[in-house]
Amino acid sequence: MVIVGGGIAGLAAAFFLRGEPVRVTVLEGSPRLGGKLSVSEVAGIAVDEGAEALLVRRPEGTGLIRDVGLGDQLVTPGTTSSAIWTRDAMRPLPRRQFMGVPADLADDGDLARSGVLSPEGLARARQDLDLPATPRDGDTAVAAYVGARFGDEVVERLVDPLLGGVYAGRSEDLSFEATLGPLAAAAPAHRSLSGAVTSLLPAAGEPGADPPTRPAVFTTLSGGLGALPAAVAEASGAVIRTRATVRELARTATGWRLTVGSAAAPEEITADAVVLALPARPAARLLGGVPGTSAAAAALGGIEYASMAIVTLAYPRSRVPAIRDAVAQGAPRSGYLVPAVEKRAVKAVTFSTVKWPHLVRATAATGATEPVDLIRCSIGRIGEEGVLQRDDRELADLAAADLAEATGAQGDPLDSRVTRWGGGLPQYTVGHLDRIAAIRAGVDAQPGLAVCGAAYDGLGIPACIATARTAAERTLGYLRARSRPAV
Numbered sequence: 001m002v003i004v005g006g007g008i009a010g011l012a013a014a015f016f017l018r019g020e021p022v023r024v025t026v027l028e029g030s031p032r033l034g035g036k037l038s039v040s041e042v043a044g045i046a047v048d049e050g051a052e053a054l055l056v057r058r059p060e061g062t063g064l065i066r067d068v069g070l071g072d073q074l075v076t077p078g079t080t081s082s083a084i085w086t087r088d089a090m091r092p093l094p095r096r097q098f099m100g101v102p103a104d105l106a107d108d109g110d111l112a113r114s115g116v117l118s119p120e121g122l123a124r125a126r127q128d129l130d131l132p133a134t135p136r137d138g139d140t141a142v143a144a145y146v147g148a149r150f151g152d153e154v155v156e157r158l159v160d161p162l163l164g165g166v167y168a169g170r171s172e173d174l175s176f177e178a179t180l181g182p183l184a185a186a187a188p189a190h191r192s193l194s195g196a197v198t199s200l201l202p203a204a205g206e207p208g209a210d211p212p213t214r215p216a217v218f219t220t221l222s223g224g225l226g227a228l229p230a231a232v233a234e235a236s237g238a239v240i241r242t243r244a245t246v247r248e249l250a251r252t253a254t255g256w257r258l259t260v261g262s263a264a265a266p267e268e269i270t271a272d273a274v275v276l277a278l279p280a281r282p283a284a285r286l287l288g289g290v291p292g293t294s295a296a297a298a299a300l301g302g303i304e305y306a307s308m309a310i311v312t313l314a315y316p317r318s319r320v321p322a323i324r325d326a327v328a329q330g331a332p333r334s335g336y337l338v339p340a341v342e343k344r345a346v347k348a349v350t351f352s353t354v355k356w357p358h359l360v361r362a363t364a365a366t367g368a369t370e371p372v373d374l375i376r377c378s379i380g381r382i383g384e385e386g387v388l389q390r391d392d393r394e395l396a397d398l399a400a401a402d403l404a405e406a407t408g409a410q411g412d413p414l415d416s417r418v419t420r421w422g423g424g425l426p427q428y429t430v431g432h433l434d435r436i437a438a439i440r441a442g443v444d445a446q447p448g449l450a451v452c453g454a455a456y457d458g459l460g461i462p463a464c465i466a467t468a469r470t471a472a473e474r475t476l477g478y479l480r481a482r483s484r485p486a487v
Protein backbone atom coordinates (compact mmCIF):
# COMPACT_ATOMS: atom_id res chain seq x y z
CA MET A 1 0.00 0.00 0.00
CA VAL A 2 1.19 3.51 -0.74
CA ILE A 3 0.37 6.60 1.31
CA VAL A 4 0.96 9.83 -0.57
CA GLY A 5 1.90 12.73 1.74
CA GLY A 6 4.09 12.67 4.83
CA GLY A 7 2.22 15.21 6.95
CA ILE A 8 0.63 14.14 10.21
CA ALA A 9 -2.34 12.57 8.40
CA GLY A 10 -0.22 10.39 6.12
CA LEU A 11 2.12 9.35 8.91
CA ALA A 12 -0.77 8.59 11.26
CA ALA A 13 -2.39 6.45 8.55
CA ALA A 14 0.89 4.53 8.25
CA PHE A 15 1.01 4.13 12.03
CA PHE A 16 -2.54 2.74 12.16
CA LEU A 17 -1.45 0.03 9.70
CA ARG A 18 1.50 -1.14 11.82
CA GLY A 19 1.44 -4.81 12.64
CA GLU A 20 -0.93 -5.58 9.76
CA PRO A 21 0.14 -7.89 6.93
CA VAL A 22 0.57 -4.92 4.60
CA ARG A 23 3.78 -3.40 3.30
CA VAL A 24 3.30 0.35 3.64
CA THR A 25 5.34 3.01 1.80
CA VAL A 26 4.89 6.72 2.52
CA LEU A 27 5.86 9.04 -0.35
CA GLU A 28 6.54 12.63 0.71
CA GLY A 29 7.28 15.19 -1.97
CA SER A 30 9.35 17.63 0.08
CA PRO A 31 12.77 16.94 1.66
CA ARG A 32 11.20 16.86 5.14
CA LEU A 33 8.42 14.93 6.90
CA GLY A 34 5.68 16.59 8.91
CA GLY A 35 3.98 19.09 6.58
CA LYS A 36 2.52 21.81 8.82
CA LEU A 37 4.38 20.38 11.85
CA SER A 38 7.92 21.67 12.07
CA VAL A 39 10.19 22.87 14.86
CA SER A 40 13.45 24.86 14.86
CA GLU A 41 15.36 27.15 17.20
CA VAL A 42 14.87 30.86 17.81
CA ALA A 43 17.39 32.45 20.21
CA GLY A 44 18.56 28.94 21.06
CA ILE A 45 15.11 27.63 22.02
CA ALA A 46 13.30 24.96 19.97
CA VAL A 47 9.87 26.36 19.14
CA ASP A 48 7.22 25.33 16.63
CA GLU A 49 7.07 26.95 13.21
CA GLY A 50 3.59 25.66 12.35
CA ALA A 51 1.01 24.02 14.62
CA GLU A 52 1.89 24.59 18.28
CA ALA A 53 -1.12 23.55 20.38
CA LEU A 54 -3.14 20.38 20.48
CA LEU A 55 -6.77 20.27 21.54
CA VAL A 56 -7.10 17.98 24.57
CA ARG A 57 -10.88 17.47 24.31
CA ARG A 58 -10.47 15.20 21.29
CA PRO A 59 -8.51 12.07 22.20
CA GLU A 60 -6.88 11.36 18.82
CA GLY A 61 -3.89 13.70 19.20
CA THR A 62 -2.85 12.84 22.73
CA GLY A 63 -3.66 9.17 22.02
CA LEU A 64 -1.24 9.07 19.09
CA ILE A 65 1.41 10.90 21.10
CA ARG A 66 1.16 8.32 23.88
CA ASP A 67 1.07 5.42 21.43
CA VAL A 68 4.34 6.53 19.81
CA GLY A 69 6.04 6.91 23.19
CA LEU A 70 6.03 10.70 23.63
CA GLY A 71 3.44 10.80 26.42
CA ASP A 72 6.02 11.95 28.98
CA GLN A 73 6.67 15.06 26.87
CA LEU A 74 3.06 16.36 27.08
CA VAL A 75 2.96 19.72 28.84
CA THR A 76 0.12 21.99 29.96
CA PRO A 77 -0.21 25.71 29.23
CA GLY A 78 0.69 28.31 31.84
CA THR A 79 -2.41 30.28 30.87
CA THR A 80 -4.96 30.35 28.09
CA SER A 81 -6.44 33.71 29.00
CA SER A 82 -6.28 35.84 25.89
CA ALA A 83 -7.16 39.35 24.75
CA ILE A 84 -8.58 41.26 21.80
CA TRP A 85 -6.75 44.37 20.65
CA THR A 86 -9.64 46.56 19.65
CA ARG A 87 -11.17 49.97 20.25
CA ASP A 88 -7.70 51.31 21.13
CA ALA A 89 -7.07 48.97 24.04
CA MET A 90 -6.14 45.42 24.96
CA ARG A 91 -9.42 43.89 26.18
CA PRO A 92 -9.95 40.48 27.79
CA LEU A 93 -11.52 37.83 25.61
CA PRO A 94 -14.84 36.96 27.29
CA ARG A 95 -14.65 33.50 28.83
CA ARG A 96 -18.24 32.44 28.26
CA GLN A 97 -18.25 32.13 24.49
CA PHE A 98 -18.03 29.52 21.76
CA MET A 99 -15.63 30.60 18.99
CA GLY A 100 -16.45 34.18 19.96
CA VAL A 101 -20.24 33.73 19.98
CA PRO A 102 -21.19 35.03 23.43
CA ALA A 103 -23.24 33.23 26.05
CA ASP A 104 -23.38 35.94 28.68
CA LEU A 105 -25.19 39.10 27.60
CA ALA A 106 -25.96 40.36 31.11
CA ASP A 107 -25.32 44.02 32.04
CA ASP A 108 -22.54 42.88 34.36
CA GLY A 109 -21.59 39.82 32.30
CA ASP A 110 -18.12 39.14 30.94
CA LEU A 111 -18.92 40.46 27.46
CA ALA A 112 -20.09 43.81 28.87
CA ARG A 113 -17.13 44.01 31.25
CA SER A 114 -14.61 43.18 28.53
CA GLY A 115 -15.24 46.43 26.64
CA VAL A 116 -14.75 44.62 23.33
CA LEU A 117 -18.02 46.07 22.03
CA SER A 118 -19.15 49.69 21.93
CA PRO A 119 -22.26 50.53 24.02
CA GLU A 120 -24.32 50.43 20.80
CA GLY A 121 -22.75 47.13 19.78
CA LEU A 122 -23.58 45.66 23.18
CA ALA A 123 -27.18 46.88 22.97
CA ARG A 124 -27.51 45.27 19.54
CA ALA A 125 -25.96 42.01 20.79
CA ARG A 126 -28.58 41.86 23.56
CA GLN A 127 -31.33 41.76 20.95
CA ASP A 128 -30.42 38.10 20.59
CA LEU A 129 -32.44 37.54 23.78
CA ASP A 130 -35.63 39.07 22.33
CA LEU A 131 -35.53 38.30 18.61
CA PRO A 132 -37.64 35.39 17.36
CA ALA A 133 -35.58 32.33 16.42
CA THR A 134 -33.62 32.76 13.17
CA PRO A 135 -34.57 29.92 10.83
CA ARG A 136 -31.76 28.19 8.96
CA ASP A 137 -32.54 26.34 5.80
CA GLY A 138 -29.31 24.55 5.00
CA ASP A 139 -25.83 25.92 5.49
CA THR A 140 -25.10 29.62 5.76
CA ALA A 141 -22.12 31.88 6.34
CA VAL A 142 -21.05 32.38 9.96
CA ALA A 143 -21.25 36.17 9.61
CA ALA A 144 -24.77 36.04 8.16
CA TYR A 145 -26.20 33.85 10.90
CA VAL A 146 -24.33 35.22 13.90
CA GLY A 147 -24.74 38.76 12.59
CA ALA A 148 -28.53 38.33 12.31
CA ARG A 149 -28.62 37.42 15.99
CA PHE A 150 -26.06 39.78 17.57
CA GLY A 151 -25.22 42.44 14.98
CA ASP A 152 -21.98 43.25 13.19
CA GLU A 153 -19.76 44.09 16.18
CA VAL A 154 -19.93 40.60 17.66
CA VAL A 155 -19.02 39.21 14.24
CA GLU A 156 -16.22 41.67 13.55
CA ARG A 157 -14.63 41.94 16.99
CA LEU A 158 -15.11 38.43 18.39
CA VAL A 159 -16.11 35.71 15.96
CA ASP A 160 -14.05 36.83 12.97
CA PRO A 161 -10.77 37.14 14.93
CA LEU A 162 -11.24 33.72 16.54
CA LEU A 163 -12.10 32.04 13.24
CA GLY A 164 -9.27 34.00 11.63
CA GLY A 165 -6.89 32.52 14.19
CA VAL A 166 -7.80 28.98 13.09
CA TYR A 167 -8.58 29.28 9.37
CA ALA A 168 -7.01 32.63 8.40
CA GLY A 169 -10.44 32.98 6.81
CA ARG A 170 -13.34 35.39 6.87
CA SER A 171 -16.59 34.79 8.68
CA GLU A 172 -18.59 36.09 5.70
CA ASP A 173 -17.32 33.12 3.64
CA LEU A 174 -16.88 30.37 6.24
CA SER A 175 -19.58 27.74 6.76
CA PHE A 176 -21.59 27.92 9.97
CA GLU A 177 -22.19 24.16 9.91
CA ALA A 178 -18.58 23.17 9.18
CA THR A 179 -16.71 25.63 11.40
CA LEU A 180 -19.14 25.92 14.33
CA GLY A 181 -20.66 22.44 14.06
CA PRO A 182 -21.71 21.90 17.69
CA LEU A 183 -23.36 25.33 17.80
CA ALA A 184 -25.11 24.76 14.47
CA ALA A 185 -26.44 21.48 15.87
CA ALA A 186 -27.57 23.05 19.15
CA ALA A 187 -29.13 26.20 17.64
CA PRO A 188 -32.49 24.78 16.46
CA ALA A 189 -33.39 23.77 20.02
CA HIS A 190 -32.99 27.35 21.33
CA ARG A 191 -34.73 30.61 20.48
CA SER A 192 -31.61 32.68 21.20
CA LEU A 193 -28.15 31.81 19.93
CA SER A 194 -26.64 32.84 23.27
CA GLY A 195 -28.93 30.19 24.80
CA ALA A 196 -27.50 27.61 22.39
CA VAL A 197 -23.95 28.65 23.37
CA THR A 198 -24.88 28.36 27.06
CA SER A 199 -26.07 24.80 26.45
CA LEU A 200 -22.56 23.91 25.21
CA LEU A 201 -20.71 25.34 28.22
CA PRO A 202 -20.53 24.08 31.81
CA ALA A 203 -22.98 26.09 33.98
CA ALA A 204 -21.40 28.91 35.98
CA GLY A 205 -20.18 27.47 39.28
CA GLU A 206 -20.03 23.91 37.92
CA PRO A 207 -16.65 22.17 37.78
CA GLY A 208 -14.87 23.24 34.62
CA ALA A 209 -16.76 26.52 34.28
CA ASP A 210 -14.25 28.82 35.90
CA PRO A 211 -10.58 28.83 36.67
CA PRO A 212 -9.04 27.06 38.58
CA THR A 213 -11.33 24.06 37.98
CA ARG A 214 -11.30 24.58 34.21
CA PRO A 215 -9.27 21.76 32.67
CA ALA A 216 -6.52 22.68 30.22
CA VAL A 217 -7.98 22.98 26.74
CA PHE A 218 -4.64 22.58 24.99
CA THR A 219 -1.42 20.67 25.35
CA THR A 220 1.83 20.50 23.40
CA LEU A 221 5.11 18.58 23.44
CA SER A 222 8.08 19.90 25.37
CA GLY A 223 10.22 19.54 22.24
CA GLY A 224 7.49 21.09 20.07
CA LEU A 225 4.68 19.44 18.11
CA GLY A 226 7.19 19.43 15.27
CA ALA A 227 8.85 16.51 17.06
CA LEU A 228 5.79 14.31 16.52
CA PRO A 229 6.12 13.39 12.81
CA ALA A 230 9.52 11.67 13.17
CA ALA A 231 8.28 9.67 16.14
CA VAL A 232 5.12 8.58 14.29
CA ALA A 233 7.16 7.69 11.20
CA GLU A 234 9.52 5.54 13.22
CA ALA A 235 6.78 3.81 15.21
CA SER A 236 4.83 3.03 12.03
CA GLY A 237 7.53 0.71 10.70
CA ALA A 238 6.61 1.93 7.19
CA VAL A 239 9.10 2.57 4.41
CA ILE A 240 9.39 6.36 4.30
CA ARG A 241 10.66 8.23 1.25
CA THR A 242 11.12 12.00 1.06
CA ARG A 243 11.74 14.00 -2.16
CA ALA A 244 9.25 11.61 -3.76
CA THR A 245 6.58 13.79 -5.34
CA VAL A 246 3.75 11.76 -6.85
CA ARG A 247 2.80 13.26 -10.21
CA GLU A 248 0.21 10.81 -11.53
CA LEU A 249 -2.19 8.22 -10.26
CA ALA A 250 -3.76 5.64 -12.54
CA ARG A 251 -5.87 2.52 -12.14
CA THR A 252 -4.47 -0.79 -13.38
CA ALA A 253 -6.19 -4.14 -13.80
CA THR A 254 -5.22 -5.14 -10.26
CA GLY A 255 -4.71 -1.90 -8.36
CA TRP A 256 -2.89 1.38 -8.82
CA ARG A 257 0.15 2.84 -10.53
CA LEU A 258 1.86 5.97 -9.21
CA THR A 259 4.30 8.05 -11.20
CA VAL A 260 6.92 9.53 -8.89
CA GLY A 261 9.72 12.06 -9.36
CA SER A 262 10.64 14.39 -12.18
CA ALA A 263 9.20 14.25 -15.69
CA ALA A 264 12.77 13.65 -16.95
CA ALA A 265 13.34 10.61 -14.75
CA PRO A 266 9.95 9.25 -13.69
CA GLU A 267 9.66 6.17 -11.50
CA GLU A 268 6.59 3.94 -11.54
CA ILE A 269 5.34 2.30 -8.37
CA THR A 270 2.43 -0.12 -8.19
CA ALA A 271 0.21 -0.67 -5.17
CA ASP A 272 -2.89 -2.62 -4.19
CA ALA A 273 -4.27 0.37 -2.32
CA VAL A 274 -3.53 4.09 -2.08
CA VAL A 275 -4.22 6.70 0.58
CA LEU A 276 -4.01 10.33 -0.55
CA ALA A 277 -3.00 12.30 2.55
CA LEU A 278 -2.59 15.57 0.69
CA PRO A 279 -3.93 19.10 0.63
CA ALA A 280 -6.98 19.43 -1.64
CA ARG A 281 -5.28 20.72 -4.79
CA PRO A 282 -2.57 18.06 -5.19
CA ALA A 283 -5.17 15.43 -4.24
CA ALA A 284 -7.49 16.81 -6.94
CA ARG A 285 -4.70 16.73 -9.52
CA LEU A 286 -3.99 13.06 -8.81
CA LEU A 287 -7.68 12.14 -8.77
CA GLY A 288 -8.07 13.91 -12.10
CA GLY A 289 -6.33 10.97 -13.80
CA VAL A 290 -8.73 8.37 -12.37
CA PRO A 291 -11.85 7.63 -14.42
CA GLY A 292 -15.09 8.11 -12.46
CA THR A 293 -13.73 10.69 -10.03
CA SER A 294 -14.15 13.88 -12.02
CA ALA A 295 -16.90 15.28 -9.75
CA ALA A 296 -14.84 14.48 -6.63
CA ALA A 297 -11.71 15.99 -8.21
CA ALA A 298 -13.61 19.15 -9.17
CA ALA A 299 -15.07 19.51 -5.66
CA LEU A 300 -11.61 19.00 -4.12
CA GLY A 301 -9.96 21.40 -6.52
CA GLY A 302 -12.52 24.04 -5.56
CA ILE A 303 -11.44 24.15 -1.90
CA GLU A 304 -9.58 27.40 -1.40
CA TYR A 305 -6.51 27.78 0.81
CA ALA A 306 -5.28 30.77 2.77
CA SER A 307 -1.60 31.67 2.88
CA MET A 308 0.06 33.11 5.94
CA ALA A 309 3.37 33.65 7.66
CA ILE A 310 4.45 33.09 11.25
CA VAL A 311 7.05 35.56 12.49
CA THR A 312 8.67 34.47 15.76
CA LEU A 313 10.54 37.21 17.62
CA ALA A 314 12.79 36.89 20.68
CA TYR A 315 13.26 39.62 23.31
CA PRO A 316 14.81 39.69 26.75
CA ARG A 317 11.87 39.76 29.18
CA SER A 318 12.86 43.12 30.62
CA ARG A 319 12.22 44.69 27.20
CA VAL A 320 8.58 43.56 26.84
CA PRO A 321 6.72 45.50 29.54
CA ALA A 322 3.31 43.92 28.84
CA ILE A 323 4.70 40.44 29.54
CA ARG A 324 7.16 41.44 32.28
CA ASP A 325 4.52 43.35 34.29
CA ALA A 326 1.68 40.85 33.78
CA VAL A 327 3.90 37.96 34.89
CA ALA A 328 5.09 39.97 37.91
CA GLN A 329 1.46 40.68 38.85
CA GLY A 330 0.49 37.03 38.44
CA ALA A 331 -1.99 37.83 35.63
CA PRO A 332 -0.24 36.76 32.44
CA ARG A 333 -1.99 36.44 29.09
CA SER A 334 -1.16 33.95 26.38
CA GLY A 335 -1.47 36.59 23.66
CA TYR A 336 -4.05 38.58 21.73
CA LEU A 337 -6.12 38.64 18.56
CA VAL A 338 -6.59 41.60 16.25
CA PRO A 339 -9.90 42.04 14.38
CA ALA A 340 -9.54 42.68 10.62
CA VAL A 341 -11.50 45.93 11.08
CA GLU A 342 -8.50 47.30 13.01
CA LYS A 343 -6.53 47.13 9.72
CA ARG A 344 -3.28 45.87 11.20
CA ALA A 345 -0.80 43.53 9.59
CA VAL A 346 -0.53 41.08 12.49
CA LYS A 347 -3.79 39.20 13.11
CA ALA A 348 -2.84 37.11 16.13
CA VAL A 349 0.00 37.06 18.64
CA THR A 350 0.97 34.24 20.98
CA PHE A 351 3.32 34.95 23.88
CA SER A 352 4.81 31.48 23.45
CA THR A 353 6.95 31.60 26.59
CA VAL A 354 3.95 32.68 28.68
CA LYS A 355 1.56 30.15 27.17
CA TRP A 356 4.17 27.38 27.45
CA PRO A 357 6.31 28.01 30.55
CA HIS A 358 8.55 25.03 29.75
CA LEU A 359 10.08 27.25 27.02
CA VAL A 360 11.23 29.91 29.50
CA ARG A 361 14.97 30.01 29.95
CA ALA A 362 17.92 32.31 29.81
CA THR A 363 20.07 31.52 26.80
CA ALA A 364 23.29 32.74 25.29
CA ALA A 365 21.15 35.27 23.39
CA THR A 366 20.59 37.21 26.64
CA GLY A 367 24.06 36.51 27.99
CA ALA A 368 22.30 33.84 30.08
CA THR A 369 21.25 36.54 32.53
CA GLU A 370 17.50 36.81 32.03
CA PRO A 371 14.70 34.82 30.38
CA VAL A 372 14.03 35.14 26.67
CA ASP A 373 10.45 35.79 25.59
CA LEU A 374 9.44 34.18 22.32
CA ILE A 375 6.54 35.92 20.61
CA ARG A 376 4.73 34.36 17.67
CA CYS A 377 3.05 36.79 15.28
CA SER A 378 0.65 35.53 12.65
CA ILE A 379 0.34 37.53 9.44
CA GLY A 380 -2.03 37.05 6.49
CA ARG A 381 -5.66 36.23 5.95
CA ILE A 382 -7.32 34.91 2.84
CA GLY A 383 -7.43 37.71 0.28
CA GLU A 384 -4.53 39.55 1.95
CA GLU A 385 -1.71 37.80 0.12
CA GLY A 386 -0.20 41.20 -0.78
CA VAL A 387 1.37 41.62 2.65
CA LEU A 388 3.21 38.32 2.19
CA GLN A 389 5.04 39.65 -0.89
CA ARG A 390 7.45 41.44 1.47
CA ASP A 391 10.80 39.83 2.16
CA ASP A 392 11.59 38.19 5.50
CA ARG A 393 13.33 41.26 6.93
CA GLU A 394 10.35 43.48 6.12
CA LEU A 395 7.87 41.00 7.59
CA ALA A 396 9.90 40.74 10.81
CA ASP A 397 10.08 44.56 11.02
CA LEU A 398 6.34 44.85 10.44
CA ALA A 399 5.63 42.36 13.22
CA ALA A 400 8.08 44.05 15.59
CA ALA A 401 6.51 47.48 14.96
CA ASP A 402 2.99 46.18 15.68
CA LEU A 403 4.27 44.44 18.79
CA ALA A 404 6.00 47.56 20.06
CA GLU A 405 2.68 49.41 19.89
CA ALA A 406 0.69 46.60 21.51
CA THR A 407 3.09 45.54 24.26
CA GLY A 408 5.64 48.30 24.61
CA ALA A 409 8.36 45.93 23.32
CA GLN A 410 11.56 47.98 23.18
CA GLY A 411 14.45 47.84 20.74
CA ASP A 412 15.29 45.27 18.11
CA PRO A 413 14.51 41.61 18.74
CA LEU A 414 17.44 39.39 19.74
CA ASP A 415 16.52 36.95 17.02
CA SER A 416 13.72 36.37 14.54
CA ARG A 417 12.41 33.64 12.27
CA VAL A 418 9.94 33.93 9.41
CA THR A 419 8.07 30.82 8.32
CA ARG A 420 5.85 31.05 5.27
CA TRP A 421 2.87 28.76 4.90
CA GLY A 422 1.77 29.32 1.29
CA GLY A 423 -1.64 27.70 0.80
CA GLY A 424 -1.43 26.50 4.40
CA LEU A 425 -5.02 26.50 5.61
CA PRO A 426 -8.09 25.07 3.85
CA GLN A 427 -11.18 27.25 3.84
CA TYR A 428 -14.34 25.51 4.95
CA THR A 429 -16.68 27.81 3.04
CA VAL A 430 -20.49 27.59 2.88
CA GLY A 431 -21.51 24.15 1.57
CA HIS A 432 -18.30 22.47 2.81
CA LEU A 433 -20.08 19.48 4.34
CA ASP A 434 -21.94 18.75 1.08
CA ARG A 435 -18.71 19.13 -0.90
CA ILE A 436 -16.96 16.64 1.37
CA ALA A 437 -19.85 14.18 1.08
CA ALA A 438 -19.57 14.39 -2.74
CA ILE A 439 -15.78 13.89 -2.59
CA ARG A 440 -16.11 10.87 -0.33
CA ALA A 441 -18.83 9.35 -2.51
CA GLY A 442 -16.54 9.61 -5.55
CA VAL A 443 -13.47 8.28 -3.75
CA ASP A 444 -15.27 5.51 -1.89
CA ALA A 445 -16.52 4.12 -5.21
CA GLN A 446 -12.89 3.42 -6.18
CA PRO A 447 -11.56 0.08 -4.92
CA GLY A 448 -8.65 0.51 -2.52
CA LEU A 449 -8.55 4.31 -2.59
CA ALA A 450 -9.00 6.63 0.39
CA VAL A 451 -8.32 10.27 1.26
CA CYS A 452 -7.45 11.93 4.56
CA GLY A 453 -6.06 15.15 5.98
CA ALA A 454 -6.98 18.71 6.80
CA ALA A 455 -9.23 19.36 3.81
CA TYR A 456 -12.09 17.23 5.09
CA ASP A 457 -13.50 17.03 8.62
CA GLY A 458 -11.49 19.61 10.57
CA LEU A 459 -8.05 21.07 10.15
CA GLY A 460 -6.90 20.59 13.75
CA ILE A 461 -4.39 17.81 14.29
CA PRO A 462 -6.83 15.47 16.12
CA ALA A 463 -9.34 15.77 13.27
CA CYS A 464 -6.59 15.02 10.71
CA ILE A 465 -5.57 11.95 12.72
CA ALA A 466 -9.21 10.79 12.85
CA THR A 467 -9.48 10.96 9.04
CA ALA A 468 -6.20 9.02 8.84
CA ARG A 469 -7.58 6.23 11.00
CA THR A 470 -10.70 5.98 8.85
CA ALA A 471 -8.61 5.92 5.65
CA ALA A 472 -6.32 3.21 7.08
CA GLU A 473 -9.29 1.09 8.18
CA ARG A 474 -11.05 1.50 4.82
CA THR A 475 -8.08 0.44 2.74
CA LEU A 476 -7.22 -2.40 5.10
CA GLY A 477 -10.82 -3.61 4.92
CA TYR A 478 -10.61 -3.54 1.14
CA LEU A 479 -7.35 -5.52 1.12
CA ARG A 480 -8.76 -8.11 3.52
CA ALA A 481 -11.86 -8.49 1.40
CA ARG A 482 -9.71 -9.15 -1.64
CA SER A 483 -8.36 -12.07 0.40
CA ARG A 484 -5.03 -12.38 -1.24
CA PRO A 485 -1.65 -11.41 0.17
CA ALA A 486 -1.31 -7.67 0.00
CA VAL A 487 1.69 -5.80 -1.29
Ligand SMILES: Cc1cc2nc3c(=O)[nH]c(=O)nc-3n(C[C@H](O)[C@H](O)[C@H](O)COP(=O)(O)OP(=O)(O)OC[C@H]3O[C@@H](n4cnc5c(N)ncnc54)[C@H](O)[C@@H]3O)c2cc1C
Pocket: 004, 005, 006, 007, 008, 009, 010, 027, 028, 029, 030, 032, 033, 034, 035, 036, 037, 049, 050, 051, 052, 053, 054, 055, 244, 245, 246, 247, 277, 278, 279, 282, 310, 421, 424, 425, 452, 453, 454, 455, 459, 460, 461, 462, 464
Ligand atom coordinates in the same frame (compact mmCIF):
# COMPACT_ATOMS: atom_id res chain seq x y z
C1 LIG B 1 0.70 28.04 10.65
C2 LIG B 1 -0.22 26.94 11.07
C3 LIG B 1 -0.53 26.79 12.41
C4 LIG B 1 -1.38 25.77 12.82
N1 LIG B 1 -1.63 25.62 14.15
C5 LIG B 1 -2.33 24.54 14.56
C6 LIG B 1 -2.42 24.25 15.95
O1 LIG B 1 -1.87 24.97 16.79
N2 LIG B 1 -3.12 23.15 16.33
C7 LIG B 1 -3.71 22.32 15.41
O2 LIG B 1 -4.33 21.32 15.81
N3 LIG B 1 -3.62 22.55 14.08
C8 LIG B 1 -2.93 23.64 13.65
N4 LIG B 1 -2.78 23.86 12.30
C9 LIG B 1 -3.42 22.94 11.36
C10 LIG B 1 -2.68 21.62 11.24
O3 LIG B 1 -1.31 21.79 11.53
C11 LIG B 1 -2.81 21.07 9.83
O4 LIG B 1 -4.16 21.11 9.41
C12 LIG B 1 -2.31 19.63 9.75
O5 LIG B 1 -1.01 19.52 10.26
C13 LIG B 1 -2.38 19.17 8.30
O6 LIG B 1 -1.87 17.86 8.21
P1 LIG B 1 -2.02 17.05 6.86
O7 LIG B 1 -1.23 15.81 7.00
O8 LIG B 1 -3.46 16.94 6.48
O9 LIG B 1 -1.41 17.99 5.72
P2 LIG B 1 0.08 18.59 5.52
O10 LIG B 1 0.71 18.87 6.81
O11 LIG B 1 -0.15 19.68 4.55
O12 LIG B 1 0.83 17.38 4.82
C14 LIG B 1 0.67 17.06 3.47
C15 LIG B 1 2.01 16.60 2.92
O13 LIG B 1 1.84 16.20 1.56
C16 LIG B 1 3.01 16.57 0.85
N5 LIG B 1 2.68 16.59 -0.57
C17 LIG B 1 1.96 17.51 -1.26
N6 LIG B 1 1.84 17.14 -2.54
C18 LIG B 1 2.49 15.96 -2.68
C19 LIG B 1 2.68 15.06 -3.77
N7 LIG B 1 2.17 15.29 -4.98
N8 LIG B 1 3.41 13.94 -3.56
C20 LIG B 1 3.92 13.65 -2.32
N9 LIG B 1 3.76 14.48 -1.25
C21 LIG B 1 3.04 15.61 -1.43
C22 LIG B 1 3.38 17.91 1.44
O14 LIG B 1 4.74 18.22 1.20
C23 LIG B 1 3.07 17.71 2.92
O15 LIG B 1 4.21 17.27 3.64
C24 LIG B 1 -1.94 24.88 11.86
C25 LIG B 1 -1.64 25.05 10.51
C26 LIG B 1 -0.79 26.06 10.10
C27 LIG B 1 -0.45 26.21 8.65
